[in-house]
Amino acid sequence: MIGTGVLKGMAVTARNFLGSYFEKDRLITVQYPEERETLPENYRNFPFLVYDNDPEAGLRCVACKICEKECPPQCIYIVKSDDKKPDYMGKPQFYPKIFDIDISVCMSCQICVEVCPFEAIKMDKVFELSRRERFDALLLRKDELAKSNTYYHGIHPLEAAEVDANLAAAAAAKKKPAPAPAVPKT
Amino acid sequence: MQSLDEIKARAEAAVPGAKIEIVPNPGPANQPSLLLDHEHAGAVALFLRDDPALKLDHCSNVTGVDWLDRKVSKKVKVKKVVDGAEKEVEESQEEFFPGYLEAVYHLFSMTLKHGPVVIRMRTADRAQGAQLPSLTPVWRSAEFQEREIFDLYGIKFDGHPDLRRILMWDEFEDFPMRKDYREPDDYEYEPTPHDEVLEKAKQHYTPRPQLDGAENLTAAQQ
């Protein structure tokens, strides 16, 4: 009979409407900003620089410029220092004199994190970055990018623990005397 | 499916006068291709489409490639007469390969479910001679893709039903996918430049006479 199809559809709509009062599955609205979803561990938005203890001296970045080179949209700008400063482990290292990320260009692909050999750059989870001005407000400088390792543990607990373990292992391996070179086979 | 040599031999037999070359592909993908001549390309394409053993009815991908002029220098041993005696002298020779534009077609068979057979055509040069026969009458799927090649590479397809720019606007004059294309200068604000972008952004930096040799200028004037 003509019209039954439409009526069937309306029954589905009614079921969804009434169901939304009882089933969590049918009422999924998140009342942002009062209510927020917990962001998953892996969530990524924009990069930041990790430091240990001190935001200036403790930066893990040694200005090797690999991320600058690999960044697909080229939104990282680094100027390497002229002198060396002791890093968080006490070893003299270069450091970035300027480290800028233009987040109005960044596409959150996290390739900088993937290629960084020093675990110095990681992905942040902050997304409430709407600004009324673009040029200055969306160009993040070194001091805005630097965030502590504790903060990193706060947003990516599992990943940060793994990174810390790896760094500790690497430091321990360095302290030991270098293993004797393998005897070449004659 | 038949090997590419077989296809070549059969196509040359079916289309008298057709000159087909096999272009090898050294990579692990091992997808060599057939290079068709302009004059018989349409007939060969029809053969490939309609031959009952091939039935390459699905022209999947059509694209252009730009090959610039190249110079390859290599050392050649040349016999020369030096001081009356014939000697073998090593000389570096420069071999010049003129550039050309290329259209590549990837063919599959939906009926027999095999493929790919890759065919390509090359233009005489990258300027006036950038012309190829259109294969749109054989495969409709080439229609928009050949228009795209015309738009981005500037190859004119003879026999195409509607050859206009497709992606860029009609007033546009350049062929942006060519390797020697220079994009317009809009680098006023580049906070994170390096390499090429830095060079372009520098054009917009304010001149700094006190740093860029202004002292020398005044000294010379005095």
Added chain:
Amino acid sequence: MSATGFHELEGAPPKAMNARIEGDLMEVSMGPQHPSTHGVFRMNVALDGEVVRKLKPVFGYLHRNHEKIGENTSYLGSMPYTDRLDYFCSMTNNWAYALSVEKLAGIEVPERAEYLRVILAELTRLQNHVSLLGFLLSDMGAWGTPLMYAFREREKILDLFESLSGSRMMCDYMRFGGCRVDAGPDWFARAQKIIDAFPRFLDEFEELIVSNEILIARTQNVGKLSAELAINAGITGPMLRASGVNYDLRKVDGYGIYPRFKFRIPLGDHGDCYDRLMLRALEMRESLGILNQAMKEIPAGPIMNPKVKVRAFKPPIGEAYGRIEGPKGELGFYLISDGGASPYRYRVRPPSFINLTVLEDLCLGHTVADVMVILGSVDIVMGEVDR
């Protein structure tokens, strides 16, 4: 009604009638800003009354130079750009690109990674088809409701993508020779729950649309595509199969590990909009079957081929064309390597662009209102059409 679609007015003087029929066509530009063109697509339509006599698609309003950028960036750097091609289906785009580079460089992929790829590709197919149905219905005038239901289900799958790859839409998940991050047991548990709940939604959605008289009137016998034209015009994906051509790359090429799964290929008989619509609903059921098999069988093991370097990846000289069955059709990547760090030629074979070749043929003789339905049933995404 006359052949031109005008009602014959009784008693009207025949001359005036002829003048109207033979009069100039009215040209209308639909788009690029139009609520139902699925992005910045434009059609120049010549109308005779309400009937379409000519239709020329105009492209390029989202031409963002994907291929040029691909030729200037490293092989790895192009991976996040592929996410933005067909922005509904970043996972399948990743896969097609990874597959082509793997062909180009001869890279093996570990088994667990292959399973992960299948699971994510089929989830992508689910969320693509479900949002397409929502958009199509909203184009037909079912404003809001079906789209809301579709997006409700889509959000659940996006949550899975987000918790695995870190981003809802731009996953950037696959790498040459594997996948970037491994999925843990709790991820699989969540995914299984969503897969188990999905048929209930599909049943409900089908109930909402299948027998709806308005939908049937709007879609059946509208935009018929014959099998011959479909093959010659390079149509692929659900649109081709709705015309009755059995050509699914998951079966034909058997790329990845698809030969291991049991699934059927739904085919249409009429090639009209209704077939295209229903075929997608049927495909979703088959995808659920593949997902259930893959979730059961997935082995433990590494997810990356250890031989592949992340940085300074340089494939040998040569060229390769790799393709997969994306949710919209055959998605191919054609790469030419000159041995350098970035491809010499980087070409995307966009299924929805080539599927538009026959748009004019489908629309001729139908009314303007049908154009939106036909365009919706083709399933286009401008990011892929214009690149």
Added chain:
Amino acid sequence: MSDQIDEGLRSELQKRGVWVTSTQELYNWGRKNSIWPLQFGLACCAIEMIATAASRYDLARFGGEVFRPSPRQADLMIVAGTVTKKMAPQIVRLYNQMPDPKYVISMGACAISGGPFKQGYNVLKGIDRYIPVDVYIPGCPPRPEALLHAFMELQRKIDGQKLTGQDKASHLDREQPSEFPVPAFGAHDLEPPSNPNIFRPPAIERA
């Protein structure tokens, strides 16, 4: 003016059931809670914009669910996605067709600066080269919550706009333009490549 009323007195009055307001406050309250966006999507970000309007994030809670397909009925243009040079004249035209007061949210990296595609020959490096932008949302694409955040930021901006005086809102100032010149398609680029009256980037010099 509301800022001339003593806050303490106001809350005291409110407790007694007397609600004191000013024309400006009432006007801005009405405007900020009924922002009708233009139904207009360009690329990837448009999908996140639809997701924002759909059931999960529900833009309707902010009074902005009425997406108008016609610019004549819209207050807000959400530039969601990459602006190509081929599309830019159309966007400026749409903006010109919107009635005052009108606002622009530049959603996502591409609309702000060209984003990851800024190296492309057909990509405009930011829509603010031709029309003024009120709120920028970085991200590629921004989460739906980020769009809601920008929406609230815009509401705050509207709330702070003055009806009279030197710094009154630009749509009330007859001196301020409400339409901007539409760029033309040139042989190599758009002409002009930017509107110097709007687009004034700071000079940043890099070695």
